[in-house]
Amino acid sequence: MPNLDHVEVGETTRIVDVPGDDPVSLRLLEMGLTPGVTVAVVAAAPLGDPLELELRGYRLSIRRREAALVMVAT
Amino acid sequence: MTERAGREQPLTVALVGNPNTGKSTLFTALAGIPTRIGNYPGVTVEEKVGRFTHRGRPIDLVDLPGTYSLRAQSPDEKVVSDVLAGTMAGLPRPDCIVVVVDATNLARNLFLASQMLELGRPTVVALTLSDVATDRGIGIDSDGLARRLGCPVVPVVAPARIGIDSLRDRILAAAESAAPAAPDLASHLSAVSGSRPAAARDAIARYAWIDTVVADAVRRSGPPRRLLADRIDSILTHRLWGTLAFALVMLALFTSIFRLAAPAMDLISAGVDSAAAWAESILPEGPLRSLLVNGVLAGVGGVVVFVPQIALLFLFVAALEGCGYLARAAFLMDRLLAGVGLSGKSFIPLLSSFACAIPGIMAARTIENRRDRLLTILVAPLMSCSARLPVYLLFCGAFVPDVACGLSWLRLPAVVLAALYALGVVVAAAVAFGLSRTLFRGPPQPFVMELPGWRWPQPAVVLERVREAAGSFLKNAGTLILAMSVVIWALGTYPKPVLPDAPALSDAERQGEALRQSFLGRAGRLIEPAVRPLGWDWRLGCAALASFPAREVVLGTLGVIYNLGDVDPGAEEGTTLLVRRLKAATWDGTDRKVFTLPVALSLMVFFALCAQCASTLVIIGKETGSWIWPVVTFTYMTTLAWLAAFVVYQVGTWLLL
Numbered sequence: 049m050p051n052l053d054h055v056e057v058g059e060t061t062r063i064v065d066v067p068g069d070d071p072v073s074l075r076l077l078e079m080g081l082t083p084g085v086t087v088a089v090v091a092a093a094p095l096g097d098p099l100e101l102e103l104r105g106y107r108l109s110i111r112r113r114e115a116a117l118v119m120v121a122t
Numbered sequence: 123m124t125e126r127a128g129r130e131q132p133l134t135v136a137l138v139g140n141p142n143t144g145k146s147t148l149f150t151a152l153a154g155i156p157t158r159i160g161n162y163p164g165v166t167v168e169e170k171v172g173r174f175t176h177r178g179r180p181i182d183l184v185d186l187p188g189t190y191s192l193r194a195q196s197p198d199e200k201v202v203s204d205v206l207a208g209t210m211a212g213l214p215r216p217d218c219i220v221v222v223v224d225a226t227n228l229a230r231n232l233f234l235a236s237q238m239l240e241l242g243r244p245t246v247v248a249l250t251l252s253d254v255a256t257d258r259g260i261g262i263d264s265d266g267l268a269r270r271l272g273c274p275v276v277p278v279v280a281p282a283r284i285g286i287d288s289l290r291d292r293i294l295a296a297a298e299s300a301a302p303a304a305p306d307l308a309s310h311l312s313a314v315s316g317s318r319p320a321a322a323r324d325a326i327a328r329y330a331w332i333d334t335v336v337a338d339a340v341r342r343s344g345p346p347r348r349l350l351a352d353r354i355d356s357i358l359t360h361r362l363w364g365t366l367a368f369a370l371v372m373l374a375l376f377t378s379i380f381r382l383a384a385p386a387m388d389l390i391s392a393g394v395d396s397a398a399a400w401a402e403s404i405l406p407e408g409p410l411r412s413l414l415v416n417g418v419l420a421g422v423g424g425v426v427v428f429v430p431q432i433a434l435l436f437l438f439v440a441a442l443e444g445c446g447y448l449a450r451a452a453f454l455m456d457r458l459l460a461g462v463g464l465s466g467k468s469f470i471p472l473l474s475s476f477a478c479a480i481p482g483i484m485a486a487r488t489i490e491n492r493r494d495r496l497l498t499i500l501v502a503p504l505m506s507c508s509a510r511l512p513v514y515l516l517f518c519g520a521f522v523p524d525v526a527c528g529l530s531w532l533r534l535p536a537v538v539l540a541a542l543y544a545l546g547v548v549v550a551a552a553v554a555f556g557l558s559r560t561l562f563r564g565p566p567q568p569f570v571m572e573l574p575g576w577r578w579p580q581p582a583v584v585l586e587r588v589r590e591a592a593g594s595f596l597k598n599a600g601t602l603i604l605a606m607s608v609v610i611w612a613l614g615t616y617p618k619p620v621l622p623d624a625p626a627l628s629d630a631e632r633q634g635e636a637l638r639q640s641f642l643g644r645a646g647r648l649i650e651p652a653v654r655p656l657g658w659d660w661r662l663g664c665a666a667l668a669s670f671p672a673r674e675v676v677l678g679t680l681g682v683i684y685n686l687g688d689v690d691p692g693a694e695e696g697t698t699l700l701v702r703r704l705k706a707a708t709w710d711g712t713d714r715k716v717f718t719l720p721v722a723l724s725l726m727v728f729f730a731l732c733a734q735c736a737s738t739l740v741i742i743g744k745e746t747g748s749w750i751w752p753v754v755t756f757t758y759m760t761t762l763a764w765l766a767a768f769v770v771y772q773v774g775t776w777l778l779l
Contacts, residue, residue: 069319071195072568077325078191079570080230085329094361095457098466098569105260106227107355107573109453111460114568 053115060088062121080104132180139222141188142574144250147280153183167201176290192237218244218297225255240304244296245273252277259343267339272302379477386430394423421607425600435481440587444579462551463558468498475505504550509674520701521722610671613641657721657771673734720774724767732763
């Protein structure tokens with residue numbers, strides 16, 4: 049199953065899970081990246097990292113390393 | 123309950139909410155200017171309390187730091203949960219909790235709100251930005267929301283003061299009534315696999331519950347509308363246009379703290395000078411006059427002179443934060459700074475430090491992450507500030523040969539000047555990289571940052587930030603900096619010189635002799651073995667020592683120590699005179715010149731890297747809440763400065779001989 053860091057800029061996908069139990073994964077869940085939520089990768093910063101996401105009607109920026117913790121639908 | 127028995131007893135109301143929800147605007151609308159600002163005991167989390175009276179009842183409004191969750195992970199979140207539980211020293215348990223909920227971002231804001239409902243305290247939801255939500259086609263049925271949450275929901279538009287009185291009424295009423303029931307997460311919890319950690323299960327179940335609330339309370343009119351504000355975002359985070367706009371904004375910020383502050387700073391200096399002249403005219407010559415003019419007045423001037431830069435920088439930062447650009451700037455710069463262990467939010471504090479490290483270090487308050495903030499503060503003084511520039515200019519102009527470097531217009535002094543600026547940046551990057559992999563090693567620091575919606579900054583909130591920054595600087599750091607300058611004055615003045623009976627001694631020679639015989643001068647001689655390897659004689663060592671409190675005094679000290687009297691570095695003839703005298707200076711008892719190119723370079727490199735600014739160290743102590751960090755900063759910077767000056771002098775001498 050692909051992870052969010054491999055989703056192209058401009059694409060929209062659905063979150064399957066954030067399976068980790070580390071503090072960063074928990075923070076991502078608390079920020080609303082829960083299973084079933086639609087997320088769009090809106091932009092990437094000029095040097096390719098971090099990413100700008102849109103989910104639950106708001107914009108969130110996370111680094112690719114953190115995006116790799118998020119499993120998304122194909 | 124007994125705590126509510128007395129009518130005069132103020133109600134304690136806690137204001138909580140996610141960051142970027144208009145919480146500060148709401149605080150100002152409810153309580154005006156805070157009556158108490160400080161830090162919570164033991165942590166550098168700001169405590170802000172405002173008092174207002176509604177229908178004869180005094181109310182203390184406690185503004186808690188913006189937080190996304192009550193999991194008590196960061197010091198901020200720990201403070202929020204302690205205050206709400208009533209376990210924070212000096213604060214009674216709140217009689218009522220006001221949760222700020224951003225109507226444009228309902229689901230994520232309800233996460234914290236639902237945690238509040240579980241605390242068993244009377245709760246009121248203040249629904250902010252509902253006007254913006256309506257513009258975006260998001261209609262919120264606030265009565266329906268109130269029914270689902272089990273607590274009052276008051277739509278407010280804080281800048282226009284809509285709903286403020288009704289919110290105050292609700293607070294009074296809620297404080298007298300029962301707490302709402304906790305949200306029923308049980309059915310949602312059972313749907314999540316039991317093998318997950320409790321916090322993950324809770325988050326997933328909580329959002330599942332929130333989704334049902336949002337489905338009930340939100341009426342979308344048609345597809346989500348793209349506002350102008352949303353389109354601005356696609357330009358300002360664009361690879362090319364975003365970078366260009368960023369460069370322009372930063373250029374404006376930097377020039378303004380560098381140039382716009384200058385007239386105000388000149389005015390302050392002139393004011394202090396005329397006060398000094400006045401004091402000199404009415405007081406008889408003696409220790410009291412010297413203390414007042416050279417100790418106290420110079421100290422007061424040295425403190426107040428920072429205020430224009432601090433005020434301007436915070437005006438910019440608060441306005442950029444208010445409109446949502448601060449987060450975009452961090453987004454754009456993150457990759458660059460993450461490589462050396464910092465984050466995008468370090469950029470503005472570091473850039474500001476090129477003008478002056480003091481406002482820069484204070485601007486690091488915008489970095490929520492403790493580790494990133496501390497690391498930024500520790501390397502900020504390495505940026506070449508404006509006080510180093512006169513030193514660079516004097517020595518580059520006097521001792522670096524004016525020859526072309528490859529291109530006819532590219533002169534060597536300018537190249538050296540640029541190299542000194544670059545040196546600070548490179549060393550800062552290396553130090554940050556090194557520290558983040560040793561002393562500050564730990565779990566990877568998340569960069570999970572909301573990019574808030576674009577909106578107009580609220581003038582009241584911006585001005586409050588400026589007032590607060592300038593006020594806390596004057597109150598907390600100012601007194602210490604003042605005390606320090608009096609101590610330095612005493613070290614440079616005592617013990618009183620024993621002057622030889624030679625009547626031919628000029629005033630300038632007398633001043634020079636006094637400094638040489640003072641504690642400071644003796645210390646300069648004492649450290650001569652330490653500065654010899656840098657190519658310096660004891661006078662230079664003494665001047666460097668005297669400039670530890672503030673590097674800008676070095677030119678004046680050099681003037682005094684080379685018997686020139688007080689040199690005004692701003693005055694043309696003073697500077698040329700100083701240059702001529704420095705060029706003529708020889709080692710004691712020989713005719714060997716003190717200043718050669720390697721000596722000038724080693725001196726400039728030393729000044730580029732050394733922590734010669736007592737005010738910066740005081741600010742580091744205040745902002746980190748610990749005296750360890752100024753000591754660490756001073757030690758590592760002085761060590762690096764000495765080593766670099768040593769290498770430059772030795773290699774330079776070897777190359778030139």
